[in-house]
Amino acid sequence: MNSTAFWHLTWKEYRANRPFWLAVVVFVALGEAASAMLLHSSMAAVAIITLGLAGPAFFAVGSAAVAFAVEREEGTIDFLRFAPISPKLLVASKLTVAALVTVGMYALLWPTVLLFTHGRLPESPHLVAFLGLWLVAAFEAIAWGTFFSLLSARPLLAICEGIFAVSLCANLLTQQIGERGIASYA
DSSP states (O other), X not given: OOHHHHHHHHHHXXXXXXXXXXXXXXXXXXXXXXXXXXXXXXXXXXXXXXXXXXXXXXXXXXXXXXXXXXXXXXXXXXXXXXXXXXXXXXXXXXXXXXXXXHHHHHHHHHHHHHHHTTXXXXXHHHHHHHHHHHHHHHHHHHHHHHHHHHHOSOHHHHHHHHHHHXXXXXXXXXXXXXXXXXXXXX
C-alpha cells in the first residue's frame, strides 16, 4: 500500500466531510441544549443521550453513503479508476475517514451529553442498551452506507437506502433482544 497516496486520498475525503461533520455537531449540541431547557429532567436526559449517540450514527450513514455516489455523480469516478491507485487503497481511505470522524464525533459529543445532563446518566443496564444500540448502529451505518454508495449514482438515494437498512436491522435486533431478554445476551 502506497502510504503517500493513502494519506492524500484520506485528506481529500476528510476535507469533503468536514462541513457535514461540523453541521451535525452544531445541530446535535443545539438539540441537546434545547432539550435541557425545554423538557422535564428525566425526559431531557433521554433526549440528550439519544441525540449525543444518534447524531454520529446518522453522520456515519451520510458520510459513507456519499463516499462513492458523489464521485459518480460529479464524474470523478473515472479519474479515480485511471489514477495509479489500487481500488483497495481508495476504499480503505474512504472507510478510514468515515470511521475515524465518527469516533471523533462521539468523543466530542459525549462531554456535551455529560454537560447537559449534569453528569446524571441512566442506570447501567439502560445506558448499556443506549450505547449498544447506537454504537453498533454507527458502524453498521458505515457498512450499509458504503454498500449503497457503491450501487447508486445518487448520494441522497444512497443515504435513504442506508438509513432504511440500518433502521430495519436495528429494529430486528431490538425485537430479538426484547423477546429473549437482555439477560440472555449478557
